[in-house]
Amino acid sequence: MEDISSESDCTKYWIDWFLGAQGNEFFCEIDDEFLSDRFNMTGLNSEVQYYQYAMDLIMDSFEHDCDDQTREQIERSARHLYGLIHARYILTQRGLQKMFDKYKNGDFGVCPRVLCNRHPVLPVGLSDIPHSAPVKMFCMKCEDVYNPPLARFATIDGAYFGTSFPFLLFQAYPHLIPNKNAPERFVPSIFGFKIHEHAKLARWQNTRRLELMQRLQSYEDD
Amino acid sequence: MSNASSELWSKNEEEVEFAPGEVMSESSTAAGNAGYGENSMMEGVEKYGGKGDERDEEEEEEEEEEEEHEHEQEEQEQEFEEEESYYESGSSRSEIETWISSFCSMRGHEYFAEVTEDFIEDDFNLTGLSSLVPFYKEALDMILDYDPDPDESSRLPNMPVIENSAEQLYGLIHARFLLTRSGLTIMAEKYDLQHFGTCPRYLCHQTPVLPIGTSDLPGNDTVKLYCPSCADIYSPIGKEQNEVDGAYFGTSFAGLFLKTYTDIPGPLGVASVKILAASAPEKPNDNTTTASKTSSATTTTGAGLQPKSGGETENTNGDGNDTTTTTSTAVTTTTESDIDKWDIYDMHLFGFKVSERSKSGPRMRWLRERPSDVSELGI
Numbered sequence: 001m002e003d004i005s006s007e008s009d010c011t012k013y014w015i016d017w018f019l020g021a022q023g024n025e026f027f028c029e030i031d032d033e034f035l036s037d038r039f040n041m042t043g044l045n046s047e048v049q050y051y052q053y054a055m056d057l058i059m060d061s062f063e064h065d066c067d068d069q070t071r072e073q074i075e076r077s078a079r080h081l082y083g084l085i086h087a088r089y090i091l092t093q094r095g096l097q098k099m100f101d102k103y104k105n106g107d108f109g110v111c112p113r114v115l116c117n118r119h120p121v122l123p124v125g126l127s128d129i130p131h132s133a134p135v136k137m138f139c140m141k142c143e144d145v146y147n148p149p150l151a152r153f154a155t156i157d158g159a160y161f162g163t164s165f166p167f168l169l170f171q172a173y174p175h176l177i178p179n180k181n182a183p184e185r186f187v188p189s190i191f192g193f194k195i196h197e198h199a200k201l202a203r204w205q206n207t208r209r210l211e212l213m214q215r216l217q218s219y220e221d222d
Numbered sequence: 223m224s225n226a227s228s229e230l231w232s233k234n235e236e237e238v239e240f241a242p243g244e245v246m247s248e249s250s251t252a253a254g255n256a257g258y259g260e261n262s263m264m265e266g267v268e269k270y271g272g273k274g275d276e277r278d279e280e281e282e283e284e285e286e287e288e289e290e291h292e293h294e295q296e297e298q299e300q301e302f303e304e305e306e307s308y309y310e311s312g313s314s315r316s317e318i319e320t321w322i323s324s325f326c327s328m329r330g331h332e333y334f335a336e337v338t339e340d341f342i343e344d345d346f347n348l349t350g351l352s353s354l355v356p357f358y359k360e361a362l363d364m365i366l367d368y369d370p371d372p373d374e375s376s377r378l379p380n381m382p383v384i385e386n387s388a389e390q391l392y393g394l395i396h397a398r399f400l401l402t403r404s405g406l407t408i409m410a411e412k413y414d415l416q417h418f419g420t421c422p423r424y425l426c427h428q429t430p431v432l433p434i435g436t437s438d439l440p441g442n443d444t445v446k447l448y449c450p451s452c453a454d455i456y457s458p459i460g461k462e463q464n465e466v467d468g469a470y471f472g473t474s475f476a477g478l479f480l481k482t483y484t485d486i487p488g489p490l491g492v493a494s495v496k497i498l499a500a501s502a503p504e505k506p507n508d509n510t511t512t513a514s515k516t517s518s519a520t521t522t523t524g525a526g527l528q529p530k531s532g533g534e535t536e537n538t539n540g541d542g543n544d545t546t547t548t549t550s551t552a553v554t555t556t557t558e559s560d561i562d563k564w565d566i567y568d569m570h571l572f573g574f575k576v577s578e579r580s581k582s583g584p585r586m587r588w589l590r591e592r593p594s595d596v597s598e599l600g601i
Contacts, residue, residue, distance in 0.1 A: 026373045086391050103592040112422040112456040114436075116445050126424075143586040145424045145567050149459045165405065170582035180585045186455050188434075190477040198453055200599040201489055201592070212578070219579050 023152040052077040083160030111139035125158030330462025361387035393470030421449035435468030
């Protein structure tokens with residue numbers, strides 16, 4: 001990560017600095033209103049070291065004198081705390097709105113799968129418990145998770161986005177769900193002839209898809 | 223990305239000592255090793271050998287300008303080589319970087335194998351390419367590092383045009399070369415070293431991928447990466463790789479490669495390959511070959527891959543013999559763990575699976591689904 005302690009001394013707004021740092025492009029800005037409500041922080045003080053100092057740092061009201069080592073520790077705690085609050089914030093209406101804007105902008109990148117035609121992706125965690133797994137990218141078109149393309153995102157904790165966020169976003173904004181009625185399928189071939197077992201598998205998968213369509217139809221009829 | 227590639231190159235460096243491409247003809251082996259060695263020493267930007275000043279320059283260059291400079295540099299390099307050849311009279315070609323090795327070590331050309339000169343010199347292998355590539359003859363001369371005819375050189379268009387043709391011609395020859403036995407062997411070495419990268423899909427657990435084209439005609443689409451585990455294609459991460467034409471690898475290579483090296487788990491896994499081979503009555507020999515195959519190469523990322531047919535032991539890496547004896551007991555465990563790899567990602571909302579009945583519910587599970595029993599496919 002970047003050298004924080006030297007910069008933050010002269011930075012007025014900690015959150016602005018944090019969001020501008022390289023590797024933090026996926027984060028959105030948390031409202032002061034959300035930050036100042038202690039109810040939203042329930043349980044976080046046991047998770048984060050120097051909780052109160054870290055909170056002060058995020059709120060730009062940190063005025064304590066301490067040695068460099070402690071200072072660095074508090075910085076790290078503040079970043080961790082911001083991530084954990086972020087995971088909660090993006091599940092609120094305002095948070096979803098902000099992430100929706102970022103999604104529309106394509107801030108999270110696109111799906112690496114060729115047949116998804118550069119469909120935008122969303123950050124997702126594989127666990128809600130911190131320090132379990134780095135952030136992954138979820139594509140709604142193929143409904144699969146991918147490793148983020150750049151190495152600098154591999155250090156970001158998946159718990160800062162949570163396991164539920166993308167799916168809540170699509171519940172809240174159903175018009176974002178892409179059309180999946182005519183999905184494309186890649187079947188490898190040699191000299192133009194499809195490889196036997198792959199073609200068989202593709203047909204099998206297609207029957208699974210048609211079964212699903214039938215089930216969906218029956219739900220609608222009910 | 224940069225970390226990963228530097229690791230690859232350093233890995234490569236180690237590997238070269240143990241496994242020189244023995245199948246290649248002697249001259250090209252020497253050239254190839256020289257190319258690899260240089261790569262491993264100068265990772266990332268520093269790709270050009272022999273000229274310290276120019277390398278320093280290149281480090282400072284902006285990415286946008288790079289394309290231009292590359293042409294310029296190669297032009298100079300070409301001239302440089304021509305000058306050299308007067309003194310050296312072609313006797314020790316391995317000391318000078320050939321056009322082919324410099325092309326393959328360019329940034330973004332990490333996927334290319336070095337085509338052997340024997341293959342290019344055989345006119346039969348080039349049938350039909352003259353109509354696809356402008357300045358075919360000059361381009362071919364450039365690839366093979368032949369000195370241009372002094373009478374004709376005055377009438378020729380400027381070097382970048384021919385350079386461009388040479389790249390296109392090399393790419394098309396490359397696509398044909400990959401389908402030969404020596405091409406497949408070279409690519410198997412590169413695959414082992416993960417030169418093509420790994421699958422971006424999280425649940426494929428870093429399965430190494432293969433380059434593939436979506437069209438066999440140049441100019442249609444850029445190169446893609448095929449993952450044997452999920453049988454899907456992905457775009458390369460790097461900007462430079464995304465500019466390489468897919469026709470330079472072709473649509474058939476990945477399929478043929480996986481048919482040759484059957485110990486790489488496919489979408490149905492190693493176990494299914496064994497079942498398929500055992501259940502095929504018209505091929506009685508396959509039982510024994512698959513058995514030896516799976517026992518000799520249990521891990522895809524380990525030491526050398528074994529080709530399908532038995533009589534090609536001269537192609538394998540030097541340490542190939544060791545693996546046959548040591549890892550034969552691990553067969554059953556690896557095949558079982560391969561089956562476990564077909565996880566499908568489930569959408570969860572606060573710990574609960576999103577229902578099919580929901581508008582935002584799962585609709586694409588079939589894409590990653592596999593039958594629990596291969597016989598369900600009726601193969």
